[in-house]
Amino acid sequence: MRLNLSSQIVLNKVPVEFYKPKTTVEYSEISRMEKIHTDIFASMAEGASHVADGIEAGIKAAQHEGKFYVMALGTGSSLSAVYEELIRRYQTKRLSFRNVVIFNAYEYYPLQKNSSIRSINQLKEHFLDHIDIEEQNIFTLDGFVAQESVQDCCRLYEQHIKSFGGFDIALIGIGRSGNIAANEPGSSIQSMTRIILIGNISRKEMEASEKTKETIPPCSLTMGIATLLSAKTVYLTAWGEEKAEIMQKVVENSFTDTLPASFLQTHPDAHVVLDLGAACQLTRIVHPWLVTSCQWTDKMIRSALVWLCQKIGKPILKLTNKDYNENGLSELLALYGSAYNANIKIFNDLQHTITGWPGGKPNADDTYRPERSTPYPKRVIVFSPHPDDDVISMGGTIRRLVQQNHDVHVAYETSGNIAVGDEEVTRFMHFINGFNQLFTDSKDSVITTKYKEIKSFFANKKESDFDTKDVLTIKGLIRRGEARTACTYNQIPLDHVHFLDLPFYESGKIEKLPMTEKDVEIVRALLQKVKPHQIYVAGDLADPHGTHKKCTDAVLAAIDLEKEAGAEWLKDCRIWMYRGAWAEWEIENIEMCVPLSPEELRAKRNSILKHQSQMESAPFLGNDERLFWQRAEDRNRATAKLYDHLGLACYEAMEAFVEYKPL
Known part of the structure; x- marks a missing residue:
């Protein structure tokens, strides 16, 4: 079983001679x-x-x-x-x-x-x-x-x-x-x-x-x-x-x-x-043409032209032969004959990444579309490492998939319990205890006992103390409730909401356990049950706490096992990688970009805000002081702005994806 496939994702983009020269x-x-x-x-x-x-x-x-x-x-x-x-x-x-x-x-x-x-x-x-x-x-x-x-x-x-x-x-x-x-x-x-x-x-x-x-x-x-x-x-x-x-x-x-x-x-x-x-x-x-002659692939040409546009402040279709020659890209002129020909080629390539139909447009010519028109509707699984990464990373795309009648499942891979503050537990425990007092005259001894235990634990808790199993369970329940609320807001049926609770996460500490075959088999069981036509998985491997990488490795390992077993469903399935709060795909690597209107971006924000425990009090916001919804909006607007500056299209925001092809 290959448990570290995410580390090889970058190999699809970088020619070996650039990092492993022979002489x-x-x-x-x-x-x-x-x-x-x-x-x-x-x-x-x-x-x-x-x-x-x-x-x-x-x-x-x-x-x-x-x-x-x-x-x-x-x-x-x-x-x-x-x-x-x-x-x-x-x-x-x-x-x-x-x-x-x-x-x-x-x-x-x-x-x-x-x-x-x-x-x-x-x-x-x-x-x-x-x-x-x-x-x-x-x-x-x-x-x-x-x-x-x-x-x-x-x-x-x-x-x-x-x-x-x-x-x-x-x-x-x-x-x-x-x-x-x-x-x-x-x-x-x-x-x-x-x-x-x-x-x-x-x-x-x-x-x-x-x-x-x-x-x-x-x-x-x-x-x-x-x-x-x-x-x-x-x-x-x-x-x-x-x-x-x-x-x-x-x-x-x-x-x-x-x-x-x-x-x-x-x-x-x-x-x-x-x-x-x-x-x-x-x-x-990232810019190999500045140091050596290149074997010009479509992605490398796209990367070079985007770099040139940003360097000299021009959209693609305004680049000239002089611009190419003065910035080390004369090889492209020899390859294409003129700046105009290269410009048109890359302009069309980038234009074809834009789609309002992330699940494929039915009854349409899909020759130049990122996704197939058939089958329609598609069964879709969105894998979310924590119970909010789905809406932070691709909330607009999820709503679009649902509205276009695809059968959307969301799988939350970990409980996310350590990312809930103690004050959230206190707030919920006060509610439960008050409910017990009002409607049962405090007769529910379990509630009364647990309320006292947890209240005492928090009163004596030191900064270095880890939570008890009961506290972690409650924190997990809080995040489950928020995830269900967000899914309901996005019109996803609750029987399509899956909480996998992968074992590697449940250490109760910041440091997680190693990801193992047990985690992979849980993911694989869901894949075998749903048999999706589309899978969305976190490609945001820069997550500072490493959970995203382990979750992605579990999904890729499960897909790898299904591929080895000759699973029929996998032959008609595409895997798309999204990025979230930590980074965005480089435009030269984007293969599908879903535009969002101002109203759709507002709806995405609302779905993120359903995860109340992850707002101002979230323990792991990192060095970025912006809240998660702010990061998501800024990232999506920046992607749209880049497409606009390249002369492609002007949208409020865009969510970007890269296709993963099983190795």
Whole structure:
């Protein structure tokens, strides 16, 4: 069973030669905009294996010479895959860590005696506790040290590093603000180990990484930029589209203290290792015509013309031969003969993505339409990772499908219970208790008992405490009720509303369980029951908490199993990927775009607002201060504005989709 198919989605868009050149000469050509040696891999697993290869070689070379191999190690999700690969190599007796010395890159400060939050604990949990490293070879900064001794502590740490001959390697990840270790923007290239205030963006990332509700201390003791750059070799890893923008700046822009990771440009042996998601904004991936000759596919031509339109501020049909020649696109003139011919081709391609019939228009010529006219009506399943992603991402399209008489099912893959605030539970419990008092004279002992239990739990609940099973159940019920209300508003029958409650989500914590075959079989059972002609699935893999990716992997794995089994229904089914609150599809990749009128956009907003627990009090709004309905409207309006600026059509808003073809 293939449980990680979402990681291969990007492969459908990027030619191998752009991220995996065959020769050094080819690499030097396509990477000419990059100021740090950058290796791009098809998946996180391949990238992690590459980094592990370098570490393994270094460790074995040191063992052969009878020396220590000294490593500076960071923590966080960017490094987890590397640690897992190193652990695997130890467990298969391929690699020993007996001669390895570890220095933890940073520690929180000040730490309380009973605090479970320690950076070194995370490093041990994800790596050190699973290998044969000697305990005396593990060093970390002392987050418990008195304030007057902090400087001495940091100086002593530097001396310890020097006493082992310095670092052979530094292995670090990157934060969304461009920080490495805990070096926040503004850190100097000469900075040594020191105390530093943790920024808001880094704090939220650390909280997510620690998988705890306990408050992160305000400061950190961290290796400085100069400390990290003193390593003979530096590896920086990043995975996923959420890191793409920051990695483009680090790799291709000039180095600056506003982006601490960019100082790696000054290191003689620094290596950036990315998957295709994290590399998707590098020039060789997104604008390859600027660095090499291209095999011009329809999508690449579309991408080039959209880029040219945005660069010079013209709609497609006004581009001239001169515009092409002056901006590195003369190859297209040779291919098409003139700007006019290329313009018309791409204008028509983009125009054909626009449809008011997302389920296909019956009795119509569908040659140039995104969807088939038959069968009509279609059976449709919309898979929603949380009980509001459906309306946030494609609420207008759902209403259009229902109004056009398609048989629409909505499948909510997780309960979404941890994203409900305690005040919502309190409000509902007050109602239930009041109902009990008014209509049964408080005779329902279950309500009375549970009301007292939950009231007492909240009164004594600490910030770091996780909810009880009863509280999580109530929070799940709240989200179910909101989802049903939104579906009723969109005229979807309640027997077409499915709550899958995939087991991986039900950890009761921020950190989820691994997605397994059990999750996949639940999805597969629904597919076998409905036998849909259309499936809509989340392609918004930049969700910062990872739930979307796991949910999408479960759906794709279930489809994969059905394909292997030769399911007849799948031969007449198309799979469309939507994006939600976190990002939008690039226009060159959009294959179906559904326009919304002002009234339809207002109806979409109303359906989002039915999810009251996810409004102002939602715990996981992220760094974006806009509410979910605001994000959705801004995103949909921006898509419509882009189509308008390209000279295609002027709509109030548009929802975009990309087709997924089973691998």
